[in-house]
Amino acid sequence: MANFRARDGPGQNTPNAAYAVAVCGPIGAGKTTVLRALAARYRWDIVSFGDYVRGVADAQGLAAGRSTWQELGARLLADLGPAELVHRVLAAAAPSSAVHLYDGVRHIAVVAELDRRYDHLVVVYIDLPVTHRYARWVTRQRAGDPDASPEGFRRISEQQIERGVAAIRSVADAIIDGRAPMPRLLDHLERLVTERGYPLEGPPGSTKAHL
DSSP states (O other): OTTTTTTOOTTOOOTTOOEEEEEEOSTTSSHHHHHHHHHHHHOOEEEEHHHHHHHHHHHTTOOOSHHHHHHHHHHHHHHHHHHHHHHHHHHHHOOOSSEEEEEOOOOHHHHHHHHHHOSEEEEEEEEOOHHHHHHHHHHTSOTTOGGGSHHHHHHHHTSHHHHTHHHHGGGOSEEEETTSOHHHHHHHHHHHHHHTTOOSSOOTTSOOOOO
């Protein structure tokens, strides 16, 4: 698994090639914020595993909550396998932009599946000290939410689905400091994808993943 991404590299872009960026990292690292900024800058569509899992939870009548979604996400990955899970997430999101932005990738097996499906995949891992992550996390929680406490944050950070996140760091194309200002982060990522021949502009629907 360690070298499954060895084929990816600059200068391999071909007409109608499929491109993706996966922004990964632990809870509270700022992944979704970075992805939304990329989406706004380049009009790239976000493909969210979290959105899909929450949709499945709603369809099954499960109680809304981080623990419920974490447990369901782990079960879906185990029951469906990475290939079918990615297929369903893609089908639900129906992205049409030249580049697909992936949010909520929490297991290296899913990274491997994305690498198989796309001609070009850039994986970014956001590092951030736990104290900074908790400070960000708590501002997004409702008053009185037990997950907003330090103990609650520690509990959800240690859930099964979260334990695989750190392994993605070893296959990431870039490890970035989440404390950096957003403009600097975006410039760093722009240089990275430009080196890989990614189309920064293009009409919707110009590329498709291998569904």
